Amino acid sequence: MLKGKNAVITGGSRGIGKAIALEFAKNGADIAIIATRESKASDETLKELESFGVRARMYYCDIRDAEQVESAVQEIIADFGTIDILVNNAGITKDNLLPSLGIMDIDNVIDVNLKGCMFVTRSFIRNFVRHRKGSIINISSVVGLMGNKGQTNYAASKAGIVGFTKSVAKEYGRKNIRCNAIAPGYITTDMTAALSETQTEEIKSEIPMGKLGSPEDVARLALFLGSEMSSYITGEVIKVDGGMYV
Ligand code: NAI
Secondary structure, eight states, X not given: OOTTOEEEEETTTSHHHHHHHHHHHHTTOEEEEEXXXXXXXXXXXXXXXXXXXXXXXXXXXXXXXXXXXHHHHHHHHHHHOSOOEEEEOOOOOXXXXXXXXXXXXXXXXXXXXXXXXXXXXXXXXXXXXXXXXEEEEEEOOHHHHHOOTTOHXXXXXXXXXXXXXXXHHHHHGGGTEEEEEEEXXXXXXXXXXXXXXXXXXXXXXXXXXXXXXXXXXXXHHHHHHHSGGGTTOOSOEEEESTTTTO
């Protein structure tokens, strides 16, 4: 479905980003991953991707830093040529009740989740405009749509992604560049591994399907949005949440 396409995935070294990278590679796309040096299992991820017969490379970059982003993006374009799909997936949480949130906890979450997504998209947009095509997929969260106690910083960053997604869709629709967001519910990754068993049971009780989702559940929607199957869909926010938001 993605044969001959080049895809960039931020935070693609593990969790949801890795599942998206694997799904894209399985469908024939060459993959560039942007991740921090601290992220685990990078070499292993590259080997897994290459086992599908595609090209895979890792670019270390902190997406909070616009200059680092710009040079990583130039390096990716020099290595891969045209980029067809960008997935802004990298994200972090620093949860606490509002009075206990440190300034750094607010800054870091907004800087990685929202500003990082904007920096990466901004640096790739000329590539998309030049080729008059492209699909940008931003990973938001249901928490950005419904709010969550103890996650004011995170929810604000993910709500910001929704406004950014819709604006990019309007600004670049005429250039055949689509921009959509995915809002996952609770998905089993390192991010949710920090939850206690009691918290997990409480969460499950609020999900109509009674279970957490898998990274692959999100990856299959990303494949749809990245491919021509969704060629007339832009500016949408699609939930993958087992009905949590219903
Ligand atoms: P994870 O913690 O397993 O992976 C996060 C990735 O982001 C890592 O590869 C890491 O290297 C990268 N990253 C973090 N800070 C970075 C920085 N400054 N520069 C470059 N890369 C950076 O997280 P997970 O669970 O796979 O989440 C992926 C995305 O999905 C995030 O945006 C998260 O907010 C979102 N999400 C996750 C949900 C879940 O239940 N796991 C639910 C809803 C949304």
